Amino acid sequence: MSDTWRVPGYTEVDVLGTGGFGRVVLAKHEASGQLTAIKYLQPDLLADARIVDGFRREAWLLSGVRSPHVVRLFDFVETPHGAALVMEAVPGVSLRALLATENVLAPESALAILKGSLLGLAGAHAAGVVHRDYKPGNVLVSREGESKLVDFGLATLAGHSGLTAGSPSYMAPEQWSGQPGRPATDVYAATCVFYESITGHRPFEADTTQELRSMHERAPVPLDTVPEALRPLIARGMAKDPAWRPSTADAFVTELETVARKAYGRNWEKRGWKRLATSVAALTALTPLALLTGAGTAAAPVAAGAVAAGVPATGTGTGVTAVIIGKIAAAIVVVGALVTGGILIFGNKSDPPPPAPLTVAVKTLAGQEQALPLKYDLQYPEVAGGADPAARQRINAALRAPIDKRLKTIRDAVANPDWSPRFTETAETAVARSTARVLLQTPTLLSVRYDHDLDSSVLSHTTWRFPETVNVDLVTGQVLGPKDMFRPEVLTATGMRTLTQLLEPHTRNGFCRTPAVTGVGRKVTIDAADRTSGGEHVPGAAIGFTAAGAEFEILWYDLGCDTASGKETVTLPYAEIGNLLLPRFLASLGQTGSSTPSSAPSTAPPSTPSSSVPASGETTYTNQRFGFSAHVPAGYVATPYTPEKGDGMTFTNADLDATLTVWGANTGGQRTSETLAGVVARAEAAGGKVTYRKDEGDHYSVSGYLSDGKIFYERGYPGSKSKAVLRWVYPREHKAELDAPVSASLDTFRPGDVSQPH
Template sequence: MDQRWRVPGYSEVEVLGAGGFGQVVLAKHEASGQLVAIKYLHSEFLSDPGILDGFRREAHLLHGVRSPHVARLHEFVERPEGAALVMEAVPGVSLRVLLNAEKLLAPESALAILKGSLLGLAAAHAVGVVHRDYKPGNVLVSQAGESKLVDFGLATLDGQAGLAAGSPSYMAPEQWAGLPGMPATDVYAATCVFFQCITGHKPFEADTSERLRALHQSAPVPLATVPEPLRALIARGMAKDPGHRPVTADAFVAELEATARAAYGPDWEERGWKRLAAPIAALTALTPLALLVTAGSAAAPAAVASAPAGAGIAAATIGKAVVGVLVTAVLAVGGFLVYQQFGDPPPPVLSVAIETTAGADTALPITYDLQYPRVTGHADPAVEERINAALRAPVDERLRSVREQLSDPDIAADVRGRGETVGVRTTAVVTLRTDRLVSVRFDHALDSDFLSHASWRFPEGVTVDLTTGRVLGPRDVFRDDVLTARGMATLTERLTAHSEHGFCRRVSVSGAGAPASIDTADTPAGGDHVPAADVVFTNSGVDFLVRYYDLGCDTASGQETITIPYAEITDLLRPELPAMLGRGAGVPPSSAPSTPPADDGAYSNARFGFTALVPEGYQRQPYSPPGGDGMEFTDPALGATMTVWGANNPGGRSTADVLAATAGDIRAEGGQVTVQRVEGELYTISGYRGDGRIFYERGFVGPGSTATLRWVYPRGNKDALDGPVSRTVKTFRAGDLSRPH
């Protein structure tokens, strides 16, 4: 490293460590006296665009990750004479150092360390960042009883390919294959490290990298040396197929906690950290970081005019939490890049993950596989508990309802007489998440030949206020004057204009009945003047989940999801609601998470009910697949095509069947499939077509119809298209899949 340059405003205390690309030093911020850790890039790499870009990427990716379980960033400095990451220093040691000294950890201690670092991964996954190099050297354990994730040098955005690199002992099968990173890739690596902590050895060891690759890709997980209560957890985390692992670190944390409580009691975490206190203190005392025990851990240094600031990742010996940014500035000063962060860190950022509960009823012929969202990281535990109870209530009620029906002796006897077991399934999709609320659509399905009535399969929606944990009902959504007979008539007119065939007519013994209305007061059951449909919010509009038979029409009228764009319904909403939706005065802010930029449009298919974002300037032409309807959008300059369509599913093919057929078509034309996975009614597949172009497809499959979005574009334009592809894929929503259209 060039010894002539140091980050202005800091004086070096001692070297903490060095590696092939840089050196980490403990330094003192001269203005405040606070200790920090600074990671310098070796000067010879300043002229290497690839390495320098990687160093910048660390800064960029960490800048968006906010969690008390990720090493906190203070500054990123880049000048012609040097580049450096300024990080918070914490009294502690890496897990690698701890394992070298202890060899083997008690299960409770290993679980406690794993939990903290998984929460760090979860925060990264929540903003689309995959770490790709989870290993003992990148997990910090502190004297305060915390574990932190550090060093994002190999991190990539979710779904994007990065360097074909990592730590071989912990690399997932898909990482060995050079496939794009995904949260499940980090889950695999974390599980490998956990395996090492509780057994004293790595799960797979070999003399050559090729042999090690073969073991990770095809050898069974060696569970014989794993304590029996932890075997299922490790088998899940190290599944060869990423689709069989927990989809995010958040989901894995939930499984870990349930396993730990069952195996080691409710106080497992406290006991785990208590056992680690003495060895961590002894090991920390041997390092320069022992100074922090008396000096105090470093808070964010005050902004200094001569000290440019930024974003980055610490080396393995440093880290505390990146817990947020109150004010962020990006400045250009004297030809070098400056990022700055000021103020005390806010509370941890709340995250939402989809979880699954599955099993079989012990008394009734029922199996169940139910998805529901779970929130973590709320500043108020009581509110978090209320939120999660509200988000889980639809699946609990669904299972209770089916159990009640099958408790009827006659129905149960008929089901058993047919040798049938009823499969209760629910898929959950977060349709909108803002700082103020989360809106979720549940699609309830039933696998049964006997219970075939359409009313057994239906969508349901719930929206929860993240501030209070309260479910938002009609009176929280619509203005008071809308919740009247006249207001409901207006809403019915607007819904009719966006429905596929208009509202049905009510059943009448004297012939065709009156047109149905969305007004609950006008339905056979009667009630208040509120919409007789569940409402969920999305990026592009308000979805009404209409079951026509609830409105007084016959069962054959079925169900429909009707979307009203915000421009056509904001005047009916309560004045405070647009702000809760992250829309201000009705226009989505470009900085809002998962909100499309203002220059993106939307395409809604009236026949199949799906909605897709359309990048600005794309040319469109109709697309008519067999039994379906859609649109093709192209950008000739980039050679990119986005096709979205719906199609009927006359054979009732499963999601796996549709995915297999799609993969077969790609291979038949000489293409290559690199990623394919199934999540309930959703499948994802990507790779290369026979002509070398990249393809990415996401589809929803239901018993009656399908909805699909596909991108095809040249490899050379990948960087320009990563943003549009990611936005359109993540916000693509299916319509009613329960019936043909």
Template sequence: MNQWRVPGYSEVEVLGTGGFGRVVLAKHEATGQLVAIKYLLAEFLGDPGIVANFRREALLLHGVRSPHVAQVHDFVERPEGAALVMEAVPGVSLRVLLAAEKKLAPESALAILKGSLLGLAAAHAVGVVHRDYKPGNVLVSQAGESKLVDFGLATLDGQAGLAAGSPSYMAPEQWSGLPGLPATDVYAATCVFFQCITGHKPFDAGTTEELRALHQAAPVPLGAVPEPVRPLVARGMAKDPAQRPPTADAFVAELEATARAVYGPDWESRGWKRLAAPVAALTALTPLALLATAGTAAAPVAAVASAPAGAGIAAATIGKVVVGVLVTALVAVGGFLVYQQFDDDPPRQAALSVDLTSTTGRDPALPITYDLQYPRVSGHADPAAEQRINAALRAPVDERLDSVRRALADPEAVARVRSQGETIGVRTTATIMLRTETLLSVRYDHALDSDYLSHSSWRFPEGLNVDLGSGRVLGPADIFRGDVLTASGMAALTERLVTHSARGFCHLAEVGGPGPLASIDSAETAAGGDHVPVADVVFTPAGMDFLVRYADLGCTEADGQETITLPYQEIEDLLSPSMLTMLGRPASSSSAAPSSAASSSAALDGKVYTNARFGFSLQVPEDYQRRPYAPSGGDGMEFTDSPLGATMTVWGENNTAGLSTADALAAAIRAVQAQGGQVTAQRVEGEQYTISGYTGDRIFYERGFVGRGSRATLHWDYPRVNKEELDAAVSRTVKTLEPGDLSRPH
């Protein structure tokens, strides 16, 4: 297959492929220097969220300067592709080393840990949290040093990112999607150190949920750890991040003190000496062995994309000033972007800061005092936008105070309050629930000190979401996909809210007893209106909070209020692509309209397989072999990767037996058990079921959609030993499966 390459470089060999990119060893044609180039896979070039994250990784890495972090030389982005040009390190990943050695001597493990911790410390010093420290992201070089690579999940210190990472090494707070902290990286590094000296991971489980529970609540199995380093492991893996060393620097200090006391002053040199032979032997088996003779001098002056034909640009000989002019010209003429060498820092925008402020006082004419808290931004590049943002953030507290003033507009009401000797206290507390580069989500909790206005309805939460770029307040049309703001879309949203309601949601008030279950749809209430939620929403690191006042849904005042949280994995398919981008979450195909059926019964349009008969579609893995699959009365396709022993089958069939989703799940379980397999996870949600587990030494994963007229099913089967290589492909296909019209037979 033809693949785009960074101009000026010739590819030597592929070093590896992951979920979003592939890494190759390449030679700069002008200088002969070897570098590693990380290419974003072509299938993701059309996803602005993923491309933005790839670009962000380059910028974050640019800010981290350390001999213990693999350096980025260039970032190149064109319509045909995007790539990071990086330092090539002659060595192997810690993952490969552990696969060969099983476990390491404590001094060697400590030496590797120290180097990578120093890399983390350099990142922490500029406010960057790695969030995906694992053996595969630590390189052990022949020169006797360890380097940190791959900042694809990194965030700025204190900012939330995706609740993502490598589950075996994720800190308790990371499982909850909380903001990244340097202590989060310390936890992951300690987990890897545990694995190095024991030969196994600290926690192991059959399902992700079990693994989450172990990391969040189970005691660290210190019995497997050599006694002299147990206190180090206990500190680094403390459940509470406040009980861990606060930064990688602090952890290095503790590590060195322990190592010197236990293993002597020459512990580090002995540790690296023991690693020399296995690292050299493993490196010799890889293309990186070429670096031993080619050298690892600084990368060429620029990895500048070639100019239009005939320009004859010799990028390696151009000075900084000329390169800067050249890059500007190429952007204007060629329509692509090049970051040259990062020798000069890009101009920095003024930092936007958000602070909480209060307005307090006493009303001059009414018996009212107020203490109202609200956020305020400063340092915006656009003064007009800053003014709009601050006006929007102040509006809820002003409206709150005005509503109490209106309640006392009647002179008799004022006289009654004064006769009781009461002064009504109006209070609002603001909480910043989530801040991203372009979004500020705020919750206001309105309280009231009053016997006169004593009803609970005077005390309620309110949510506000503001676009930090334009200053615009985001409404339902900005937050949700268009098809969600319909009667059926609101019904689906109501079902999800009911599932997560701790109160059991509420039933409409009717004479003689409770009526039917209420709906979150405004159009279903007595007040009527558009198909939008009858609740404010705010965003948190873990999910989306719906601030529900049940009386607004048509229930009784006695039903009260509730904050219902939907985790992102259960709500993001309802959010608009622009909202997902603001949240920093890649938009999946489920956040866009389903693609139309192809003209043939089994079309492969690019990397999307669409079945015309049943109307389902999904992304398929690159380079898999395919052949038709035809179950009784159905139609589909089978995709295989022979080297990995993986098979993905997707098909549609008519629901002639009238099965429910639960019926289909039960049948799938019986089929697995009949083959001697073990089911480790199962779930039913609406028309969708999921089942996964093991059959011998193989993993299976199945997702099915069941409607009145037809069904669509995706089934994966692959060896356990290849789980890590296949996880990304499985996840991607599952997320992109669009089931088509299940309401009728085909």
């Protein structure tokens, strides 16, 4: 790599700063006249693959961030002779330079700067990027009254480790121990900088690095010099445990604005920037970019620690700024096709590094309340990796929610005036424990069970100890409820009776009866609507999923039994519950289908005509996407069927060599007669024989023999935008025993809305 290599198409104007990894220059793009900041990697570092990879990674990460509060990357250029980042040039000064001049900022001004840089962090966090080096030198304060985040040299993807280096004065406890980056790590550093801005000194100062580490990890935050109204904000942002900080910068902004409005009024932000205006303008006027875009003609020295062009400067200008080049074009020009011949150009449209696979680890939240007689040791799972940072954030929020709720509930109980005197009298400290266990993890689903326990003679009732489950879609981050698991016809009074009958043989003593003063109380069911409090027709139990089946965590006292009945875990094998679950949910569990035993009660609607009432054990298959439904006989195994532009299910009975296939597809537009003619033509072209056909206006029916001699029968509902089709295929020798099931499925086939695509 040559010391004289420059990005082609640019003329260097001034040196903005130098550092261990390279230097930053102000440069003019020759074709457009736009001023940019170019960060060059040091020539002698090109041979170090780790450093070059880190330089590329900075470009990858920065290119994925879209925020007006983050300096923009235009291009990454790498050749055999050098590597460089071409970035936005922004007139402004670093917060470090501002603090060197002002020492202490007014609270409103510090809050305004913090808010803007937090919004920059929020943009990074939304893209899955953790900055990991938030410090005053990396916060740019512009003369337009905004703050921007710069220098992503130590950034990493959330949940991943990067370089362990950072700025010790602002490093969070978990960063000292080399843990993977997380948004809460950036929140800690930003709070440290905010503390410094309003007090004039850093929160922790020591003579050695080891002492500094110890203070960040264990020492309480010194809040005596902090305005009282801001102490809760700083205490929360600098909590030792990242779980007690705001989970993202965006969440911290919300808390900041609430505190600022309460303490300083509605116009706090406007006043804060107004107070900064004079100092920022004076310092910015001395930067190379300001000199080049202003009316002056003489060069002036750059203030120590100033920033021009969105990158930290550690040196001064070279004097070339005495030549005035002209004003920057109003529109931002994204530089493209800069050079030719052997040069790799990476811009905002390039692909980021491939995401790491999603992994799950069990974390522990442990501690002791200072003001309450309460200790806690609570487990919860946390995921890392994955392709979608936003989904990962939703997943982790869902997995952490039961623990946060549990801790709040017990805190409130211990502090309750009815119970707190008893804790004082007995000198008891309650101990809350929760264990978390991953029941099942597939590529698209995570099922977790929490067991909550409490050691306390004051809060001794059995209802303080119970299991809880959470099921999360790993693609979207959505928490799944009964409507995401069960077929619609199951979430009815009839369907819940069916589920109760399936569960009862697996319980220890059957479903109990409600307590009664005289006589015998009613028998409880799994239906939540049957409880005293009422509700929807959904299972009145937490449900988790394992490789073997569905685990129902039944709290008998919650269903209406006496409290001595306790609780029970009941596992229902997929062979029994499978046909009650939605096909797509069943697939997410890693199950392809199930057969329903002949003893299982029917969920068929009572309005089915008597000539078509399915035999005991039959169920209804409903396709949620296309909205059609059909009855399926007992003993048929389901497997997904995916035609072009559609989906459906095939049900097979191996003993009878019979298949029932039901599907929908977005291939509408033909009249019924045209669709029927097409079915006939395809059957005959394949060597089959059609013996019956009928156009019935909104649907058609056709049957005959396939080339192998099997009988086929098809009924279809073609519409203007989509269609729904049911098709049977079975051997002639089983015709007599299949006539009734075939007729029942045909008579109860409901096509859904075929006038719309799905």
